[in-house]
Amino acid sequence: MKGRVFVIGLGLIGGSLALCIKKEHPESTIIGFDINREQVRLAKMLGVIDETAENIPDGSQNADLIIVSAPVNDSKTILKALSTLPLKPDVIITDTGSTKKIIVENAADLRDKGITFIGGHPMAGSHKSGVSAAKDILFENAFYLLTPEEMVDIDKVDELKGWLKGTKAKFLTITPENHDYLTGIVSHFPHIIAASIVRQTEKLSESESLIPRLAAGGFRDITRIASSSPNMWKDILLHNRENLIALLNQWQEEMEGVKELLQTGNERDIYQYFYQAKQYRDGLPIKEKGAIPAFYDLYVDIPDVPGIVSEVTGYLAKENISITNIRILETREDIIGVLVISFQTEGDRQRAEKCILTYTNYSTSNGS
Numbered sequence: 001m002k003g004r005v006f007v008i009g010l011g012l013i014g015g016s017l018a019l020c021i022k023k024e025h026p027e028s029t030i031i032g033f034d035i036n037r038e039q040v041r042l043a044k045m046l047g048v049i050d051e052t053a054e055n056i057p058d059g060s061q062n063a064d065l066i067i068v069s070a071p072v073n074d075s076k077t078i079l080k081a082l083s084t085l086p087l088k089p090d091v092i093i094t095d096t097g098s099t100k101k102i103i104v105e106n107a108a109d110l111r112d113k114g115i116t117f118i119g120g121h122p123m124a125g126s127h128k129s130g131v132s133a134a135k136d137i138l139f140e141n142a143f144y145l146l147t148p149e150e151m152v153d154i155d156k157v158d159e160l161k162g163w164l165k166g167t168k169a170k171f172l173t174i175t176p177e178n179h180d181y182l183t184g185i186v187s188h189f190p191h192i193i194a195a196s197i198v199r200q201t202e203k204l205s206e207s208e209s210l211i212p213r214l215a216a217g218g219f220r221d222i223t224r225i226a227s228s229s230p231n232m233w234k235d236i237l238l239h240n241r242e243n244l245i246a247l248l249n250q251w252q253e254e255m256e257g258v259k260e261l262l263q264t265g266n267e268r269d270i271y272q273y274f275y276q277a278k279q280y281r282d283g284l285p286i287k288e289k290g291a292i293p294a295f296y297d298l299y300v301d302i303p304d305v306p307g308i309v310s311e312v313t314g315y316l317a318k319e320n321i322s323i324t325n326i327r328i329l330e331t332r333e334d335i336i337g338v339l340v341i342s343f344q345t346e347g348d349r350q351r352a353e354k355c356i357l358t359y360t361n362y363s364t365s366n367g368s
């Protein structure tokens with residue numbers, strides 16, 4: 001496809017979508033805008049965008065596709081601003097926000113002007129923010145939720161899917177209300193729990209200095225997402241308050257049940273509690289295996305290609321670096337996401353990181 005694509009908000013998601021679009025449609029021109037000038041500079045330097053726009057009116061005027069990818073409360077304001085601008089009549093506007101009901105409501109003025117708005121949410125991401133974390137494989141095999149309203153022409157939805165083909169995501173159309181209910185359960189609520197576990201641990205560590213050093217495998221796995229952008233999550237919670245309050249009430253009941261299990265001390269019931277959770281978790285399409293206690297972990301973001309694990313371990317063998325364990329965190333259905341390699345010492349971990357960065361262009365981190 002040819003045309004001008006204007007990305008507003010050049011962060012992890014806006015940047016990754018820009019890369020996907022350019023890869024699939026090399027003849028398109030990607031124009032970027034962000035209120036943070038440093039993100040714009042980086043986006044241009046990293047080749048994520050072709051051109052920069054000074055402001056939203058400039059970038060929008062000749063755009064064929066506009067992608068709004070700011071935190072949801074900012075996106076709400078941006079959509080309102082877009083509705084006051086002269087736009088191409090056949091432009092498609094979409095967003096990437098993690099919530100949909102309030103966003104779609106705030107696109108009403110665009111709709112009234114006959115402009116197509118299709119709410120969107122690629123259901124993949126990371127705890128990292130900013131354009132430097134953007135990558136074109138981020139959405140591979142992930143669900144990409146779309147929430148077009150009834151009046152939106154099906155051809156326009158297909159056109160948007162065409163633009164987004166390079167994400168290699170699986171498109172699913174649902175209502176904004178259902179979107180917020182479902183993502184509340186599987187995404188927003190788990191983020192609250194992860195943050196609450198970290199906050200409780202922080203308070204308890206004030207009187208016990210060993211706690212941070214012991215917080216390894218399990219703690220890291222369950223709290224990784226607590227490292228996500230507080231600004232983004234503040235907005236998500238404000239946009240999905242009702243669903244989240246209902247979930248918190250249910251969770252409190254669940255915890256009361258657990259407390260009762262402990263007070264009663266019935267071995268069989270406690271076993272059953274964990275057994276049932278394991279059955280459901282193991283049956284999910286995301287098959288994360290084995291919690292390996294590892295103090296010196298290296299997280300490597302890997303693409304979904306055959307032989308990738310042996311490729312990475314091959315480089316380490318070449319440099320005589322021993323590993324104590326290796327596992328794959330499958331972050332999305334059908335896709336390898338992150339390779340977690342464990343080492344005996346921090347020195348080995350650092351050497352391994354250097355080695356992988358020398359031989360490949362995969363990003364690495366210590367998972368924190």
Ligand SMILES: NC(=O)c1ccc[n+]([C@@H]2O[C@H](COP(=O)([O-])OP(=O)(O)OC[C@H]3O[C@@H](n4cnc5c(N)ncnc54)[C@H](O)[C@@H]3O)[C@@H](O)[C@H]2O)c1
Nearest residue numbers: 009011012013035036070071072074097098125126129130
């Ligand atoms: N991070 C994830 O895992 C994830 C996944 C799917 C969807 N989302 C959603 O996608 C959107 C973007 O998230 P992200 O992870 O890319 O965040 P990010 O923090 O990496 O990037 C957001 C960017 O928006 C910019 N911005 C804020 N207000 C702006 C404004 N008024 N005009 C122009 N730019 C503005 C910020 O400066 C920042 O560079 C959010 O709505 C988020 O809910 C996030």
Ligand SMILES: O=C(O)C(=O)C[C@]1(C(=O)O)C=C[C@@H](O)C=C1
Nearest residue numbers: 098122123124125126127187225
């Ligand atoms: O992998 C992560 O770090 C994420 O939190 C990604 C995640 C999620 O909850 O699954 C977070 C918010 C987005 O709206 C979509 C995806």
